[in-house]
Amino acid sequence: MATLEVLGFGENGWGALLLVAAGVTLAVTAAALAIGAVLGTIVAAAKLSHSRLLNFLGHLYTTIFRGVPELLIIYLIYFGGSSAVTAVGKAMGYQGFLGLPSFLAGAFAVGVISGSYQAEVFRGAYLAISKGELEAASAIGMHRGLRLRRIIMPQVLRYALPGISNVWQLSLKDSALVSVTGLAELMRTSQVAAGSTRQYFLFFVVGGCLYLILTSLSDQIFNRAERRANRSMPSAMGQV
């Protein structure tokens, strides 16, 4: 009976808070994936360019953000960013600590990491496009922008989808680390619930189940998207 009550939606129940927290986890991850897509595209383009300097910068980005622990990046962006904001506040006459909004800092931190993985996914997807199809686009008179929009982007998306699905799962789990900034996402809320009810096992199991539900639901959505994107592929390669 106690279990039902603490998990329920009543006055002493954590049910509603946990569901909201799962929503926050989804939102942070979605924002991170979007930020990572933008960064990843830029970094992939840099790595594919003919400029030595851009190659180097792209390489540097992926090396750093894939090689340093995620937690450290989150600390760096949240606390580092907050010190910077505080310093600016001081200069403008405000005394005391100014924190970065934890949602923003968390989404950005996970996004930066996600971007380093997405860059590799996009680069591989671009290299998978047949050179002949690109030549055919040039030969018909498409200018660079048109070729990018009509031939390259749709195919990059198609080839990148399985990799992006993988990055999404990673980012979803990385978002748990954002709990260190105090953001009430699923990890943090499970922790708080466990601590205040002293039912540690129960709440961490429930938290774990909610993560599993999120990952398997999103997995299904990605699978469906992949099947749709693969309509044009020979059937042997198509279905996953």
Added chain:
Amino acid sequence: MPGVTRLSVRDIRKSFGAHEVLSGISLEAQDGDVISVLGASGSGKSTFLRCINLLEIADAGEIWVDGEQIRMIHGSGRSRPASQKQVDHIRSELGMVFQSFNLWSHMTILQNIIEGPVHVLKRPRAEAVSEAEALLEKVGIADKRHVYPAHLSGGQQQRAAIARALAMKPKVMLFDEPTSALDPELVGEVLRVMRALAEEGMTMLVVTHEMSFARNVSNRVVFMREGLVECTGTPDEMFGDGASPAFRQFIGHFAN
């Protein structure tokens, strides 16, 4: 319009590193000409064709398409076109058919064919679709219009690729070994489409190993050897006694 020069190439040269692939090739195509370019592999015939629509940039020489010269900058270092805009325009007037078809794999056959007219020529979509359907009828794959390229045979893909090039209403069609990647039993259907095009008066430049096409469909044959035009003439002249010994030896390989 017979007598109009559709394509004029003058003294094209091209090297890859220290290796000179084209050592000064000239060629002129009047309206309605069907010119077969023959030669052993490595003779530079594909490179020559690719230089015409600037998929390769020639180091020297002039290219005129329908009376318009492609402006080039041959300075120190690598040559490049003076205006990418002009290049895109000229390319839209030259239909290119590749050995490996190169249909866009993420689009259906119909989408492949209307892509150029709609997005490059900016023509109304409905018009492009009805013309595309007529073209598909002509190349005999109207029933495949909503199918993706990967689900077609090589011969069907190549016919779709020809339709895609024709949809641009090109001044000249360039064929780069259009049947070389096909299984033998699929060669005929592609050659039939090309023959029908020739009979309609399309100006065509065809790099090929199909001797029957060169002999029976084209009105001029060019034999390339080591980056030069070794000899050229009508099929009767070339396949008769008048040809050079090297050409006779070359076609001898095909007789066996």
